Amino acid sequence: MADLFDTPDTAPSGKPAPRPLADRIRPATIADVIGQAHLLGPDGPLGAMLAAGSLSSLILWGPPGVGKTTIARLLADRTDLHFIQISAIFTGVPDLKKVFEAARLRRSQGRGTLLFVDEIHRFNKAQQDGFLPYMEDGTILLVGATTENPSFELNAALLSRAQVLVLERLSLTDLERLAQRAEQVLVRPLPLTAPAREALLEMADGDGRALLNLVEQVMAWKLAAPLDTEALAARLMRRAAKYDKSGDEHYNLISALHKSVRGSDPDAALYWFARMLEGGEDPRYLARRLVRMSIEDIGLADPQCQAHCLHAWEVFERLGSPEGELALAQAVIYLALAPKSNAGYVAYKAARAEARRTGSEPPPKHILNAPTKLMKGQGYGEGYAYDHDAEDGFSGQNYFPGTMRRPVLYQPVERGFERDLKKRLDWFAKLREKRGG
Incomplete structure (x- = not known):
């Protein structure tokens, strides 16, 4: 058996x-x-x-x-x-x-x-x-x-x-130990200069089996003198980065890119962006995810981010690859350096939760239209205050269901353009309190 x-x-x-x-x-x-x-x-x-x-x-x-x-x-x-x-x-x-x-x-x-x-x-x-x-x-x-x-x-x-x-990828130290073990078995050193040896270890990309295959290939060459890094690169085709566009690595790298943008680190964001491109990722997928980042992590702290990402996507569609990828790279930098706020994202999720909780509550009658006599008789539209006629263009009326306690969903941060939005919110809140809305 x-x-x-x-x-x-x-x-x-x-x-x-x-x-x-x-x-x-x-x-x-x-x-x-x-x-x-x-x-x-x-x-x-x-x-x-x-x-x-x-x-x-x-x-x-x-x-x-x-x-x-x-x-x-x-x-x-x-x-x-x-x-x-x-x-x-x-x-x-x-x-x-x-x-x-x-x-x-x-x-x-x-x-x-x-x-x-x-x-x-x-x-x-x-x-x-x-x-x-x-x-x-x-x-x-x-x-x-x-x-x-x-x-x-x-x-x-x-x-x-x-x-x-x-199990973890082998470190460069691990790979060096593995190379030394191979040299002991083959009873001779690798015919490489120190920088070329380090380059060989990096080519293995944490894969011990790949390193031993490379070592075996190098040892088979008949050389008069040790190879330097440039000569080694000329003889060896660099191994393609391990990247499965449908597997874990795909999601790991896009997560790394997203969190680097959120963490305002343009260098790290560019690195992960480049890693995905080098692995064969569709730039259109990256363009779509950049737009999502502009909405989720920057939002109204810089309203131009969304437009910037959409414009970069459009540039890519017009120029194609590889020229258009530069526009996406610039969008990555812009996003990473933009002021961050997820206040809009948080407010949206809170609003969805409130909608699920109070999904059967009708709007207050004063903000409903009354196109028929019957509806007018039922009080539809009665008492509605037209905001443009009010002082400061703000009536302060309640627009939530009458039985619902007014929630606070959108809470802007003190960063970027949202600083101005917070001032407006605070001003409206004071007027609302003053006018009993």
Whole structure:
């Protein structure tokens, strides 16, 4: 049964297939793992489980190349569980049934099974339910790996039976340690200058597997002298930034852009804006979100922001990419430096809440039109004060339902144009109090 998912270790010629560097330097023990100290250290959840001799089902959530498969395999070794690895992309229901049957047989013989499911989010919700009875009766200890947010991709029943652990991108320090380990295995140093070495680490973008592939590629070159950064860039095609326009990274980056604008940091806002463009994001999506930011976070503190964003969007539509993207970038800067107020946004949400609470209350009769004699007889329009005829153009009448206590919904801030609006509100409030409205 274990052979069902094994990969042949010989080439068609009969000679052993060359092992990738990433496989050759795979850690032999948990202590050898580079990175993820927050999980594997003595105070981390996995470290504590192993110290206690008790391991539960897990979901390992993190970006590619950070050790999810390696950690799962080492956990099986450490706990003396039979290790089975499958991928949700290539595994169907019949294959799963065979895995479960073999695990049940193995359990009856006194040994447990750690089932590692790569890309577990690829299974649909019904397939995910298929794991539950085997997890509950101890037939398998499930370790799932996913690059997607488990909250959205895994069903609640599965999540309730497994602990979610978040793995982090490898730091530059982690990647340097990994490069040094590769040099020890290959018994020679990387033929790079110090700046070029640092550039290589940055190209890996926190992905250990990607770094080892790059190291393997560099080591295969026959060089007379170490390469500098410029020569390295000429030989290597820079890896595309990891960016899934439909996945978590999409929402993470737009959140970073939005919060940088809200935090009045134009440099950070431009950086995240550029990250999304470099990842292939549709500039029209960014234009739409910039308009939303101008309404939600700036509002009437600078009424020109909305017009500025709409104009930048129009410029992009006329010029196209890449020229039109500069107009959007300037809108990002303008938004970040604009005075901030969410008073309009807060007032709108409060008004919706009041409308839901008092949705059946009619308007007061004095502000209703009376186009018929019957309606006039019912008091429609009676006592209405025409504001243009009142002193200061303000009658101070009540416009809320008669049974409703007057709420305060819009509360402008002392920033930007809203300072002037607050003065007007305060003035109207004093007149209203004076005239008993």
